[in-house]
Amino acid sequence: MVVIKVEEVSKLYNETLAVKCCDIQVASGEILALLGPSGSGKTTLLRLIAGFERPNEGRIIIGDRTVVDVAGSVWVPAEARGVGMVFQDYALFPHLTVTQNIQFGLRTISNKDRQDRVQELLRVTELLPYAERYPHELSGGQQQRVALARALAPRPPVVLLDEAFNGLDPELRPQMRREVARILRHMRTAAVLVTHDQEEALGMADQVAVIRNGELQQVGTPEDVYYNPTTIFVAGFIGHADFIPGVLAGNEVHTEIGIFSCPAQLPSGPVKVMIRHEAVNAKPGGVLATVEEREFLGGEILYRLRLPSGARVHLEQRKPVHWPVGHQVPIEAQLPQAVVFSDSNGENPT
Numbered sequence: 001m002v003v004i005k006v007e008e009v010s011k012l013y014n015e016t017l018a019v020k021c022c023d024i025q026v027a028s029g030e031i032l033a034l035l036g037p038s039g040s041g042k043t044t045l046l047r048l049i050a051g052f053e054r055p056n057e058g059r060i061i062i063g064d065r066t067v068v069d070v071a072g073s074v075w076v077p078a079e080a081r082g083v084g085m086v087f088q089d090y091a092l093f094p095h096l097t098v099t100q101n102i103q104f105g106l107r108t109i110s111n112k113d114r115q116d117r118v119q120e121l122l123r124v125t126e127l128l129p130y131a132e133r134y135p136h137e138l139s140g141g142q143q144q145r146v147a148l149a150r151a152l153a154p155r156p157p158v159v160l161l162d163e164a165f166n167g168l169d170p171e172l173r174p175q176m177r178r179e180v181a182r183i184l185r186h187m188r189t190a191a192v193l194v195t196h197d198q199e200e201a202l203g204m205a206d207q208v209a210v211i212r213n214g215e216l217q218q219v220g221t222p223e224d225v226y227y228n229p230t231t232i233f234v235a236g237f238i239g240h241a242d243f244i245p246g247v248l249a250g251n252e253v254h255t256e257i258g259i260f261s262c263p264a265q266l267p268s269g270p271v272k273v274m275i276r277h278e279a280v281n282a283k284p285g286g287v288l289a290t291v292e293e294r295e296f297l298g299g300e301i302l303y304r305l306r307l308p309s310g311a312r313v314h315l316e317q318r319k320p321v322h323w324p325v326g327h328q329v330p331i332e333a334q335l336p337q338a339v340v341f342s343d344s345n346g347e348n349p350t
């Protein structure tokens, strides 16, 4: 069931069109990640759904209720939208215990129901041993779970998370993402997650909405936006990709490192071909590429290679093979389906 519908929503701040005619839909139990660079409009879109900002155009529907409709002059204030928020700094009440923080939004229900609900949330978020502690007596991960439990306590159909993992140590984040995703799905909540971290978006979300300059570039599953980016910006922003020149001829694209099959979406002629780092391998007899740069990354060595045409690709070498700068490496690329972009738009992928 679709719980959040954002329809043709735009937001103008003075001269800045922060959100341009955006459409998104999120179903119950589904997590949508809004992913984009800083200043791309992610927070504005989240604040429009929450009711902290008024759009200049469009409609937002939560559950079966229209919460804002500019043309129809409908406006439901933030506190009446049934939306839970988890902020970057968690915004816990420092003078209240974990239990009291979670109870905060439950003042209107009976004592018994309130206690049952708090117990359930303490259990789901694995906070039972910390119920009587104050926020300053908790780790970052525990504080984040309290913030989530507090947001979920009134059973909101929608939870919005604003860069909610930023405050955590990087090594804690993957585990917390998994836990938060598990809890949100368990509660059948529709969630929108704002992040500039693609690992977080790809790892946690059912749908990723890539936004740039206020415009949604692509909305799709993590696999979709990764393997089938529809714009050169998405291709460059998600994962690691290089773009080399090619010539499209029907269902094939010809490049200096091979001929690849390619669904014919563009007219034949010059194109840019996306080459992900992991698609490039060393192969005896392959095209000779020159090592320009070498970066040791622990589990792998990232080599930047120059092709005979001057175009560049990267190769992730997982074996401890040392190639000095200037060395010539024979390479091939493995692309089950090439992703190509028009050569004429001249757009910078990043």
Ligand code: ADP
Residues within 6 Å of the ligand: 013, 014, 016, 017, 018, 036, 037, 038, 039, 040, 041, 042, 043, 044, 045
């Ligand atoms: P993100 O969350 O992706 O970093 P924001 O939604 O915060 O981006 O901002 C989008 C654009 O809107 C930026 O150009 C930002 O400067 C502008 N903006 C955001 N909030 C305001 C505001 N309250 N007043 C004026 N401009 C704003």
